[in-house]
Amino acid sequence: MSVKTFKKGEVIYKDGDKITAVYLIQAGGANQCLIRGKKTIDLFQLGASHILGDQVILGQATHPTSAVATTETKVLEIPVEALKQQYEAAPQMLKVLIKSLADRLRLAFNDVRSSKMEKDSSPLPEDQVAKCFGTVFHTANHKGDRSTPGRVVVDWSLMKQYSQRVMGESPKRLEQAINILVKLKLALYEMGKSIDNPDGPEEIQKVHFLDLGLVESFFEFYQYYYFKGGRTDLLKVDDLCSQMLGGILKLAENQEVDRFGVTSVEFAKFVEYCKEEIGINLNNDHFARLEGKGVFMKRKNATGGVLLQFEVKEFRSVFQSWKMLKEIEKWNEKGFVDMDEKEEKPKKKASAGPSCPACSVELSAGAKFCHECGHKITMAA
Structure with a gap:
């Protein structure tokens, strides 16, 4: 166990990070929140004697929220293994009581999270991703024309009307979602003049879906892990x-x-x-990291x-x-899908200085755990 001090505004951990320790707040306070780009969705305010990371009691491997110090905060860091040893050594009745309270806390947390997410003003909040792309798939699958080999073609006006009236999806969000598919070359637009305004600018007339199966795979993948408790870490891109x-x-x-x-x-x-293009020396930890993301x-x-x-x-x-x-x-x-964004080639991992054997990210001297992936660092003798 060790005592750590965090300055106001400093991130104690981020949602999706591996739970390596539980933090007992001794002084100060912390905001449990969801960090989405430059925006923060506040969930709970915690103070002295409150615990951060207690979800590990229910077997959760990653943090479901971020924790940010609201003032200068002093915490007692308790390694997960030490906590588990104390928990297992506790009387059976006490263990049942702790688990019951933890279950109730999880249900309350999920209710608060859902309520906050409903008020999220993001263009596409987390709880709407599966619905949005599910709408794209089902509308195209039901109303699309398959006479052209290798693609499904849908009239744009029909797609907007059907998506809005039957699925309750806004045309603006629908268009931005399809912009992503066009950007990734999974769809393309057929442009033309409007019948009502033949002298006006070209507008979207039809959408050609080049691989509707991948759209289905994506929204099924997202809804499965988003609504399955404790697995949202698989929706974080590594x-x-x-x-x-x-x-x-x-x-x-x-x-x-x-x-x-x-x-x-x-x-x-x-x-x-991996060595030439990514800048890492491939080892078993890299395969374990892929397996942690469901890639075997x-x-x-x-x-x-x-x-x-x-x-x-x-x-x-x-x-x-x-x-x-x-x-x-x-x-x-950004608030919109940037269709003109140039694809940047991923940078190689820096090889100078100490680095994590699992993800090759640069480490500070004397680090015991990797701040990027949570890998335990074994110091050379």
């Missing part, structure tokens, strides 16, 4: 995981796929790619070396979902 997944899909582009949809990539080539690969010994085997369709779906989550995040920050 840039390093995204780079690694994009890399292995790039290496798999010309590989054969068997009848089960499984393909193989040479392990040595993936190691080389099988290793198979073969003539000439080790092969990484995976279902390529599933990987493409996950990678596309991560790209869409990133675009939604930028949409909420």
